[in-house]
Structures are given as C-alpha cells and as structure tokens.
Amino acid sequence: MGALTGKIALVTGSARGQGRSHATRLAEAGADVIAVDRCETVPEMPYAMPVPDDLAETARLVQNHDRRIVIAQVDVRDGDDLASVVAKGAAELGGLDIVVVNAGISTVLAAEGTSDSQTWNTIVATTMTGVWNTVEAALPPLRETGRGGSIIMTGSTASLKGLVGAPGTPAVLAYTAAKHGVVGLMKSYAVGLAKESIRVNTVHPSGVDTPMLENDSLREYFAEHPADAEMLRNALPVKMLQPGDISDAVLWLASDASRYVTGVGLPVDAGFHVL
Template structure:
C-alpha cells in the first residue's frame, strides 16, 4: 500500500484536528493505528475539547482506508493511562513502530494574572504529557531497536507572544525533551524529532479567544474578521491545514527520514524569517 506497510503508529490527541490528520496520513501510507484522546472537558479552555464520538469517528475513517484502528480514551497527564495505551497497542498488533505525541491544549492569560491551575494544566498536558507518551513506548522501542518518535511543538517555542507565556514555555520544553531523547536513543535505531507549525486550522485557533488575542484592536472579532486578517498578511500566510502538517510528519517517519534526528522542523508560513 505504501511506505509504512504494516507499521504500527500510536497517536495522542487523535480524536480530531492534527491528530486525526496524522492518523489518516499514516493509514494511507500503510500503517495500523492506535489513537487515544482524553475525550472529556478540561476547565479553563476557551474551546470545547473532543468527544468520545470524535474519537470513534477517527477510528471509522481509518478503517474505511483499509487499515485497522484501535481507539482508546486516555489522558496524557497520566503515565499509567499512557502505559495502558502502549500495552493495548502491543496486545492488538504486537509492536509499536511510531509515536506521534500530538495532544495539546491552548488558553490565554497574562503571566501577572495567570492562576496556578491554568499553568499546571498547560504544563501537565503539553509537556509532561509528551514525557508520559515517550516513557510509555520507549522500553518497547529500545527492546526492538527501532522507532520513530515525533512530538508536535509550535512556532511559539522559538518566540514570545503576550498572553500565552505558559503555552510558549510548554512548547519550548518539548524541544529540549526531543533533543535530549534523540541523543539517548540513537544507538537503538530510534529517531526523535519535533514539528513546529504556526497557526493550524483547528478548533484551537478557530475560536473567539484566539481571534481576540490576534486582533486586540477589534472589540468582538468574528471568524470572518479573522480570516480577512489572515488574508491581508503575507503570501502563503493563511492557516496551515492539518493535512499539511501530516505530510511533513510522513517524511520524518518514512524511509527517507532516517537522517532526521533531534530536529525541530518548522512550518511557519514565513514566521521563521523573524526568528534566529
């Protein structure tokens, strides 16, 4: 079928958005899929998280492609739950070849006004959740002496933005985790990389809180205002589609990606020109 025939991929945060795009891209390339998502609310977020129905829909879409998919409700904030996901993958398929640590959340507050729970929720999900995902699959990959690990970071890991310091800090932490792990496991045939997209067209960006963050001069910006604002920017500066991020992911986990290790691959629509 493709470059990844009979590989097995575990994807966190796979009920919709980028996670679903990764699941479908990997399935089209020949992989079987284990997808997990918390599929329950997290307080303090300006948008609704995915539902069990979303998780089931991802599984159904994968199966229509002709690959097997196991959907598991699991919260990346729990190492025990992530170990259960890894165990389920091995029980069902006998192996784990690929991990896409995609689960993440976003919220807004100034650091001066941010309460501790908002900070903890962000770090626990976006950074500790990546650590838990890594920790759950690594013993198996080390034993098999092969693996491909991708963590989804963000362009904001390399820059500041007012009102999302906790998000930027969590994504910067992911880069340090990826680079360190890549050195630890290279001898076992495991590569570890990060993808850093700019704004992706998902529920995380398509909500009034994000529109207000990006257009502070407008009192109550709408989605139409947001899209017009984006269209007024540089060429190719529109929102990145989840499938475009998934195409970059396929390069890193496929046969032509073996020399990518410890990399921070940016998909920035031009923002990189303003970064060192």
C-alpha cells in the first residue's frame, strides 16, 4: 500500500519537467492521475513548449506504476474548458483528492516581435490567473467526495523575494508579481477551505533543471548579462535542483503525513531565499 493508495490527483502542466515528475511520483505512491497541459506554442515565450507526445509519455510513465490516468490538452487560462476537463476526469476515475497546480511559464526576454504588454498579460494569465482557474475547477469534485483534500501550488523563489533583470525585461517583473500573487491565493484559500478539511500550501523551488530554464534564450541572456545570473544562485553548493527534489515535497504535502499542514509556503530552494 502506497501513501496515496485510493487517491486521485490532478496535475497541471504535466507534459514534462516538474509536472511530469509530480504525476509520476504521485502514481508511484498509489494515486490515479488527471494530467493536463496546453501542449501548444506560446508565441510570447522564446523557447519550445511541450507537444502532445510529451503528455502521452507522462501517461506511459504513470501507467508503468499500474495506475489509471486521464490526459487532456487544455489551457489553464480557459476556466470553462478546464472545469469541463477536470469534471470529466474526476467522474471517470471516481473523484478528486489532490490538486497540484503546477502550470506556469517564465522567461527573461520575450519572443521577438512581442510587446511588453503581451508578455505581461500572458505570463500573469498563465502563472497566476491559471492557478485561480485550476482551484475553482477542482473544488466541485473535491467537495463532492467529502474526503477533504490537499491543494499544492507551485510558487517560486520569486514568490519570496524580488527578482530584477536588466532594463527591458518586463517578463521578470510579470513572473515575480504573478508568483507573489500565488502566495496570496494560497493563504486566502487555506483560510476559506479549512473548515472543509481541504488543505492549501505552496512549494517554492529555486532553479530546476527543466526546459523553462535550460534553453538557448536564457543561456544567451545570461552570457550577455552575467550579473543577472546571480538571480539563480543558491546558498547550498548546487546550481540547479532536479524535478524529483520538488516532487518529494509535493508528495509529502499530498499525503496524510502533512495532514495538519495548511497555509504554508515551503521553500525547496537550496537556501536561495536566505541570501
């Protein structure tokens, strides 16, 4: 029996990176999974987004643990579509207990030909408004089970301190503002849902080895602005964390081992926030 046997988890942004790692780790612990991702190009981002085959690979990895999985392509910015997908997945699998609100995008420089306002709106809509849409989509099936539940939002070290790039980098401001907003959502939902035994927490990673950070756009930017690379410096002697490091914290917050933990922002950041 795994720590999550009999549980059903929703994971957004699950086609690759942290989301795929979380979906796989929760399945390993016994959970069935609803895995969603946009799997389309985001014109404002100067790096490649996941594709449908990536989401299919997440499904294969979950099934390797003999767990059921429902996958769907959906944009977390579209609350109505997301609610429909979550409702159908929960009905097929038998409810919902865990919500891992992971979908997000980030860059320092926007894609060529993209305006500052387009970049701002896209990052905030995905990384903050998408969190609100996800929780609201998940609440009906969470409540219907009557079992309580755990909502885990992916924050960032940018939720805990200000990040500033060279002049002309509104994307950094948008990401930092959005991730601070995620903390506000977490704290408000934690208060409002406590009476229903639905816990709400955030995990705050520093740099994680995923395509959102490991891409040509960021490498070129930091080569030209080495001082800004300090934004990613950790206190402990490690350059980047691995997705599984964050999944360990997500699993703990999803499990009964943290049954009395709510309203907490948990840094998993190699000491980044203490610098």
